[in-house]
Amino acid sequence: GIQVEQSPPDLILQEGANSTLRCNFSDSVNNLQWFHQNPWGQLINLFYIPSGTKQNGRLSATTVATERYSLLYISSSQTTDSGVYFCAVSSNTGKLIFGQGTTLQVKP
Amino acid sequence: ETGVTQTPRHLVMGMTNKKSLKCEQHLGHNAMYWYKQSAKKPLELMFVYSLEERVENNSVPSRFSPECPNSSHLFLHLHTLQPEDSALYLCASSPLGTGVNEQFFGPGTRLTVL
Numbered sequence: 477g478i479q480v481e482q483s484p485p486d487l488i489l490q491e492g493a494n495s496t497l498r499c500n501f502s503d504s505v506n507n508l509q510w511f512h513q514n515p516w517g518q519l520i521n522l523f524y525i526p527s528g529t530k531q532n533g534r535l536s537a538t539t540v541a542t543e544r545y546s547l548l549y550i551s552s553s554q555t556t557d558s559g560v561y562f563c564a565v566s567s568n569t570g571k572l573i574f575g576q577g578t579t580l581q582v583k584p
Numbered sequence: 585e586t587g588v589t590q591t592p593r594h595l596v597m598g599m600t601n602k603k604s605l606k607c608e609q610h611l612g613h614n615a616m617y618w619y620k621q622s623a624k625k626p627l628e629l630m631f632v633y634s635l636e637e638r639v640e641n642n643s644v645p646s647r648f649s650p651e652c653p654n655s656s657h658l659f660l661h662l663h664t665l666q667p668e669d670s671a672l673y674l675c676a677s678s679p680l681g682t683g684v685n686e687q688f689f690g691p692g693t694r695l696t697v698l
Contacts, residue, residue, distance in 0.1 A: 507685055517621070517672045519689040562626065570615065570678070570685050571640065574626035 478503045482563050482575035489553050489582050497548040497578045499563030507566040508539050510548050513577070514559050522548070522561075553582045587611050588690035590675050596696045599665060605693045607658040607675030616658040617676040617687065618650060627674060633658060634680060665697045 479502040489495055499508075510522040523530050523537040525546065530537055534553075539546040550557055560579050564572040588609045597603050609616065618630040632640035633652040647669075649661040658675055672694050678687040 509686060511689075517674075517692045517694065519627075519674065519692075521686070521688060524684065524686040564627075564687075566685070570634075570680075571629055571632065572617075572627075572676075572687055574628075576626050 478505065478565055478567060478573050480563060480565055480573050480575035482561075482578050484578060485576065486579045487581070489580065491553060491555060491582055491584050493553050493582075494549070494551045495553060495580070497550070497561055497563075497580075499546045499548070499565075499575055501544050501546075501563075501565045503544070503567060505541070505565040505567055507570075507572070508546055509564050509572070510537055510546070511562045511564065512557075512559050513562060519562070550580075553580075555582050555584055558582050587688050588675060588677055590673075590690035590693050592693060593691060594694050594696075596698065597662070597665065598698050599667070601665075602661070602663040604662065605660040605673055605675075605695075607660075607690055609656055609658075609675075609677035609688075609690075611677055611679075611688060613677035613679050613688075614655045615678045615680050615685075616652060616655075617678075618658065618660055619674040619676065619689075621672040621674060621692075623671070631660075662695075665695075667697050670695055670697045 481500045511519045527541045536549045560577040564574045619627040631650045651659040674692045675690040676687040
């Protein structure tokens with residue numbers, strides 16, 4: 477099956493800093509999603525981005541499908557950005573395969 | 585949170601109890617999913633329902649029994665659970681046949697088995 481690797485596993489930032497999270501996947505996909513899991517466990521959809529670039533406020537994402545990776549950019553980070561960021565992919569089966577996540581802590 | 589709802593949000597049960605988790609989606613989707621997230625681990629897919637038919641059972645023990653009576657509702661019936669089944673159980677839904685199969689998640693049920 478498809479393997480998903482996220483890096484870095486942990487990230488500590490000072491408020492206001494920028495960061496880049498990476499997601500590598502091992503096979504062709506037709507769905508790629510980025511999620512933010514808050515401390516209460518809620519998975520919040522950030523981007524549906526099987527290819528191309530999208531931006532939403534301070535967040536943006538780019539997926540290069542031919543090279544099998546996606547990047548999530550967080551600019552001017554805030555303490556409320558803290559939590560776990562998951563990348564998940566699926567192929568034709570529709571089954572989402574999740575990476576191990578990046579745990580982000582933003583300090584005031 | 586109004587897109588996909590789950591009840592209860594927290595559940596504590598003994599190993600001999602029988603309980604059910606409920607999921608409801610208000611997005612007009614026709615595929616629904618159950619995921620399990622153990623502590624410090626990524627989500628693991630348990631079951632997939634497409635048009636109310638189970639299309640995926642990811643080697644889940646029989647003490648977990650899903651039910652999908654219609655495209656808006658999904659249940660997970662629990663019986664004779666083990667302490668290692670303690671986890672966050674997340675429900676999700678997605679459209680089918682539109683070319684965009686983005687999944688949306690509920691808030692989860694945090695289950696503790698004593």
